[in-house]
Amino acid sequence: MEFEIDQARFLSALTLASTVADRRSTMPVLANVLLRATTDDELVCCATDMMIALTEKVPCKVSNPGSLTLGVRHLQSVVRTLPSGALRIKSLDNSWAQILAKRSEFKLMGMPEGDFPELPDASGESFTTVPAHKLVNLIEKTLFSVSTDEARINLNGAMLESDGQTATMVSTDGHRLTKFSLELEGLALPREIIVPRKGMDEIRKVLNRVEGEVGIAVSDQYLFVEAEKLTLSVKLNNVTFPPWKQVVPKDFQRRAGVERTELIGALRQAAVIAPEKTATVKVQLDKGSLRLNADNPELGAINLELPVDYDGSPLTAGFNANYLIEALGALSADRIYLDFQGELDPCVLRPAPDDEGNDPVDFLAVVMPMRI
Amino acid sequence: MRVIFHVDMDAFFASIEQRDDPRLRGKPVLVGHAGKRGVVAAASYEARRFGCHSAQPMAVARRRCPQAVIVPGRHEVYLGVSAELFEILEGFTPVVEGLSIDEAFLDMSGTQRLHGPPRVAAERIRQTVAERLRLTCSVGIASAKFIAKIASDQDKPDGLTVVEPGRERAFLHRLPVRELWGVGPRTQEVLERYGVRTIGDIAELGLETLERDLGEHGRHLHQLSVGVDPRPVSPGRERKQVSHENTFGEDLRSRPEIEDWLLRQSTRVADRLVAKGLHGRKVHLKLRDASFTTWTRQCSLDEPTQEARVIFARARALLDRLEAEGKLRALRIRLTGVGVSDFRRDAPARQLELLPVEGAAEPATDDRGEAVQDVLSEVRRRFGGKALGLAGVGGIRREARDDAGAVPDLSTRIDDD
Numbered sequence: 089m090e091f092e093i094d095q096a097r098f099l100s101a102l103t104l105a106s107t108v109a110d111r112r113s114t115m116p117v118l119a120n121v122l123l124r125a126t127t128d129d130e131l132v133c134c135a136t137d138m139m140i141a142l143t144e145k146v147p148c149k150v151s152n153p154g155s156l157t158l159g160v161r162h163l164q165s166v167v168r169t170l171p172s173g174a175l176r177i178k179s180l181d182n183s184w185a186q187i188l189a190k191r192s193e194f195k196l197m198g199m200p201e202g203d204f205p206e207l208p209d210a211s212g213e214s215f216t217t218v219p220a221h222k223l224v225n226l227i228e229k230t231l232f233s234v235s236t237d238e239a240r241i242n243l244n245g246a247m248l249e250s251d252g253q254t255a256t257m258v259s260t261d262g263h264r265l266t267k268f269s270l271e272l273e274g275l276a277l278p279r280e281i282i283v284p285r286k287g288m289d290e291i292r293k294v295l296n297r298v299e300g301e302v303g304i305a306v307s308d309q310y311l312f313v314e315a316e317k318l319t320l321s322v323k324l325n326n327v328t329f330p331p332w333k334q335v336v337p338k339d340f341q342r343r344a345g346v347e348r349t350e351l352i353g354a355l356r357q358a359a360v361i362a363p364e365k366t367a368t369v370k371v372q373l374d375k376g377s378l379r380l381n382a383d384n385p386e387l388g389a390i391n392l393e394l395p396v397d398y399d400g401s402p403l404t405a406g407f408n409a410n411y412l413i414e415a416l417g418a419l420s421a422d423r424i425y426l427d428f429q430g431e432l433d434p435c436v437l438r439p440a441p442d443d444e445g446n447d448p449v450d451f452l453a454v455v456m457p458m459r460i
Numbered sequence: 461m462r463v464i465f466h467v468d469m470d471a472f473f474a475s476i477e478q479r480d481d482p483r484l485r486g487k488p489v490l491v492g493h494a495g496k497r498g499v500v501a502a503a504s505y506e507a508r509r510f511g512c513h514s515a516q517p518m519a520v521a522r523r524r525c526p527q528a529v530i531v532p533g534r535h536e537v538y539l540g541v542s543a544e545l546f547e548i549l550e551g552f553t554p555v556v557e558g559l560s561i562d563e564a565f566l567d568m569s570g571t572q573r574l575h576g577p578p579r580v581a582a583e584r585i586r587q588t589v590a591e592r593l594r595l596t597c598s599v600g601i602a603s604a605k606f607i608a609k610i611a612s613d614q615d616k617p618d619g620l621t622v623v624e625p626g627r628e629r630a631f632l633h634r635l636p637v638r639e640l641w642g643v644g645p646r647t648q649e650v651l652e653r654y655g656v657r658t659i660g661d662i663a664e665l666g667l668e669t670l671e672r673d674l675g676e677h678g679r680h681l682h683q684l685s686v687g688v689d690p691r692p693v694s695p696g697r698e699r700k701q702v703s704h705e706n707t708f709g710e711d712l713r714s715r716p717e718i719e720d721w722l723l724r725q726s727t728r729v730a731d732r733l734v735a736k737g738l739h740g741r742k743v744h745l746k747l748r749d750a751s752f753t754t755w756t757r758q759c760s761l762d763e764p765t766q767e768a769r770v771i772f773a774r775a776r777a778l779l780d781r782l783e784a785e786g787k788l789r790a791l792r793i794r795l796t797g798v799g800v801s802d803f804r805r806d807a808p809a810r811q812l813e814l815l816p817v818e819g820a821a822e823p824a825t826d827d828r829g830e831a832v833q834d835v836l837s838e839v840r841r842r843f844g845g846k847a848l849g850l851a852g853v854g855g856i857r858r859e860a861r862d863d864a865g866a867v868p869d870l871s872t873r874i875d876d877d
Contacts, residue, residue, distance in 0.1 A: 237762065238759070238777065238781075239773065239774055260815060262813055262814060262815045263812075264814060265815075330815050366811070368809040434814060456811065456813065456814040457812055458810060458811050458812060459812060
């Protein structure tokens, strides 16, 4: 194998591959990127951690087709230090690779292609084209509340359903839940799928490099995303998502309207003082006012007050400030509603209609209070 | 200059047994379960002469000393005596740090006017213990905790060793490195490479080498080797972990069997957490297989807990992890244990669940779990351990198995530190 490639383009492909490759695996080859130089003057770069697989095609000048795997982290470090312009990579005997730049010659030890696992094949799948930004939007609005608790595998991913008109993504960690829906024409999934957290993150990274449209396909086990020269496959979590609709309150007894950025600012102030682990803040609603209070025996206390639209009966509830901040961060509306029932019932955050009375986006976040 | 006492009871469990049963006096006594897999909880000094010691497999101890009398432990009694011991110690100074059931550090700085010079005060403590408990203890006195601890061991049993201020280095110099707190086989191996055998050698080896090879730990060892240990005696017995483990007469051979034991152990741990008013944020799982390989795994919880259900759910998840790593392939388990650590004294604010832990539909908007735990613990406290418990797992019926006696539990270890 021998090819000549542009340093910047190569580095960009390696950087993306290194986010997928798994350095801590018991299979050492997963820390490597597979480089395959083809007769079409293309370098195919593949990386996988067995759950996610990424393939990117980078144009290059191939003088001798072939393949090799190299440790992606070191290769990336090497390429980053090289001057811009063309560099030449050549395979030597026993899976060694030679990297030639203007003045330097590196030799890196690799492994043969045969050791690299076979990647999921997307060739038989039928892809639907959707706007990349919509997919990113679905992910970004729900990623934060996916559970990181390994003991709750059925919550370690977000649920995605799409009927050809509307796509909905839901995530929950057992304490809070986020749901976001948007119009997505054409994508009709036969069932709901659970996209694991790391996969969501990877799709977002890949799609942030893409303008326009991407292809999506879902097989029994995988979600495939195809964009320009990139193909990503994500192994779906084969679990049942909890019946989330049952925990979303159907109505509310008390509704407060608040300026979103003001509330975020106030919560951030309170979070500084609140106990680090629990981030407990007390929210007190009374006519026209929302008071926040945090108490930390080791640090001190904070009290602050915001004007709100509220004329219900007084209410005091405890919350993890970070849950509220993250939910508010996923909203984009200027004004939002906080819907309550009792003090120990879930609180629902939704966007309020804008000044012109336009319907807001279809987003809601359910946050369970704390017993204080 | 601080004056620190380390008070350590002599062969505590065994001495209590000899005290309460005159027939045992002067004889080698082993406390622990007599079965082939029992472990020695304590050995009397008569038995130690034959090479018996605590934590030794009972089978080994019996081989070394076939004439030894083996008595099952009476944990309740030991706890009672321990409480009395601490009461005595706290009569001498309020700054008492319990190290285990039968040893403690006392900060006796500034008590000269009250109790006389350290040596006199120590003899008074030893005398009071002997009179009230009819047991002997050994005391070490030094300017630092770890030196006092080493000192109390020098003249055991029934001894008193004083390391005078300024004599710390001379005292430590000749002692083997393993006497230092925190030197296990691993560290010893590293030190061995430099020919380091005594604490004096460590001091001579110098800080740089130690830091390079052992990092922060090396720096710490160097400090200790020159007699520097500023750690204060912190009163109260800081519990670091509450755990429960069992060694089985016959290896557990199936996953449901293992889970069933984990459930029992989680329940016991939960009972003790409730009794002590503790909530822990870490769950530990310990398994040992027939080849004596031990695995421990732990995970953190988002919320501190004292609930058996939650502890068990995590222990089972950790078991899943071990299974996924292929550790259970042989599936011959001789010991299982469950522990909880990282305590928060009564968690003031608790995050409520939107979805119950098992992933069912109904939102848990109340304290049902905790309330159930309280009731279960209270019932077991009043009517005994088997009065009421959670249903078993994996279809193993507890009564059926107890009748058949297929899996007797041979040694139970309860740890509160």
